[in-house]
Amino acid sequence: MNRFEYVRPRSVAEAVAAGAVPGSAYLAAGTNLLDLMKIGVARPGRLVDLNHLPGLDGIEHQADGAVRIGAQVRNADLAHDPGFRRRFPAVAEALLSGASAQLRNAATVGGNLLQRTRCAWFQDTASACNRRDPGSGCDARGGENRLHAVLGWSEHCIATHPSDFCVPLAALDAVVEVEGPTGRREIALRDFHLLPGTTPERESVLAPGELVVALRLPAEAAGFAAHARYAKLRERTSYAFAVVSAAAALRIVDGRIVAARLALGGVAAKPWRAEEAEAALAGAAPEAAAFRRAAEAALAAARPSGDNAFKIELARRIAVRALTLAAAGTPERLPALPASPFAPLSGGRHV
Amino acid sequence: MSYTITLTINRVPRTLELDDPRITLLDLLRERLDLPGTKKGCDRGQCGACTILLDGRRVNACLALALSHDGAEILTIEGLAEGEALHPMQQAFIAHDAFQCGFCTPGQIMSAIGLVGEGQTGADPERVREGMSGNLCRCGAYRGITEAVVEAARAMAADGQGRAA
Incomplete structure (x- = not known):
């Protein structure tokens, strides 16, 4: 160091x-x-x-139903806040599916938004990486890249954003509050992270010196609380980053989906909001055929960036899984393995 | 430039001079305060061997900058036993043969005490396993570890010790 x-x-x-x-x-x-x-x-x-710093560690449930979360709130404290967990269950589930209990006790909301990719080539200073060292090339392209991006990547960078937390945040229209040398501004979470294009070293829209001070979830996001889940496939049962993940949230009235939200994780350099899928779900019955159509729409633009074509179908399936779980209803208590496809729908053991 | 911080370590208040801002809590404990019970495994937050309680919460000491935690209370494996009387979690690890080489054990025990204090798992082995997934054991003593944590969680709940470390 x-x-x-x-x-x-x-x-x-x-x-x-x-x-x-x-x-x-x-x-x-x-x-x-x-x-x-x-x-x-x-x-x-x-x-x-x-x-x-004072004033950055509060969780404020506001009168209009929105919640404002200080940037220094720890992941575990947010996930276990009773009011937050009840109103934004998919966000709590995503938080609890990430990292380990020790890391969740320390890691912050602001830090989670700004965490760097876990691409091995980015982490190895002996390798070429345009994100770490602009213009040096991308060793991931010809290297071990089965976990790399299938959406929104460029020839300059195929890394993924590792956050679980950001996936439901993108689905639920979270807003990032930022303070900087020129004052305060708000940025939609969906616009906060940048795709690599020709400048992968630019990972977010933050200007130099800008500080994330809070995150807001709008009142409307709580309207999905009855049908909101996060599903995440990992290469081991727990304590691993997503291969692919999905946050799904539905509003169901009289057996029809009146509003749908879907975002994918592990597939791109940013949490991937799938608006085409949401449009495909609007008005449909919450059934397998509609979920599959939505998943097809979500991955329509996907293409492999290396040895990772399998992730495209895997992402479709995790989307279907998240939508199926969401349609079944948010459980009273999260399963022992939050977000795991190996968690039974009710009771039983995972293996 | 040197920095002065205060920490309460195993119930003893300490004023510490740091000549280097890079020192983590792990290196501070092991290299400067003669408390090597907290282990350095990966030094990257992946193995859990360095788990301590920081203001009552379990964290990885390897990823905590000492300067950032000025004023904090720290509990390490050395601070658990009262004289000859072991902490219930230590007793349970012995009773259930929850280790082989012992390298990960201090981190496992501190993590398990933190887990009981968090109050999210009860004595459900499934939830205990998930809650302990940040502590790796290369000897593979997981079965005994789970049994020990479940038993100690019950004992600590019965004693009203859920929050007491």
Whole structure:
């Protein structure tokens, strides 16, 4: 790890002023940043520590039904907040399907949004990576790439965004509140992350020095609480990133879907909102045929970026699974294995 | 430049001078405070061997910058027993043969105590297994670990110790 200057601001304004100095990085829990610094992928000249800032760790249930979550709220605290879990169950399920209990106790909402890809080539400083070192090339293209992107990738970068949390957030129209050198602004979560194009080093729309201060879920998102699930396929039962995942949320009235939300994880450099699939579901009966049509629509533009053609059909199937689970109704209590396709619909053991 | 922080470690308040901002809680405990019970496995948050309780919550000490946790309370494996009396979780690990080489054991035990305190699993082995998935055991003592955690969770609930570490 490189040496760095350590700065501990006392207010958001002080933090933003410090963070705007070139070479600075914001430090939340550090579960991703410190790891990347240990392997030399991140080498910030100064760390601006957010852990002693007041006012960033609240979960506010607002009068209009929206919820505002401070950027320093820890993943576990959000997932277990009774009001949040009841009103946004797919988000809680996604949070609890990610990482380990230790990491969820530390990792923050803001940090989760900004976590870096787990592409092995990005993490190996001896490899070419346009995301880490613009213009150097992409060793993932000719290398081990079975878990890489099938949507929205470019010849410059085929990495995926690793977050589970961001997938239902994209589905439910979450809004990111940002404070920066030029003031405060709001960004729709769906517009927050960037596809690689010719500039994969630009991972989000944040300008230098801009700080995520909060995340908001609109009141409308709670309207899906009765039929909202997250499903995630991993290469081992627990404590692994998604191969593919899906967040599905339905409003069902008189046996018909009146509104549908679907987003996919593990398939692109951003959480992938599938609006074509949502349109295909509107007005349909919540049944297998409609779910399959929706999944086809969601992956219509998919193409392999390497040895990963299998992920396209896998993503269709996880979408169908998430929609099927959502249609069956949000369970009173999350299964022992949140989001796992191996969790039984009720009772029983997973293996 | 040096930094001064205060930490309460195993119930003892300490004022510490750090000459390097890079020090993690794990390296602080092991290399500077003579508390090597907390183990360094992967040093990247993947194995759980370095699990400690930080303000009562289980975390990976390898991914926690010491400077960030100025003022915190830390409990490590060395702070569990009271004299000769082992913590119920330590007793349960012995009773259920929940280790072989023992390297992951301090992290397993601290994680298990954190898990009981979180109150999300009860004594359901399925939920305990999932809740302990951040602690790897290369000897494969998982069966004994699960049995130990389930038994200790029951014992701690009966004693009203769910939150006491």
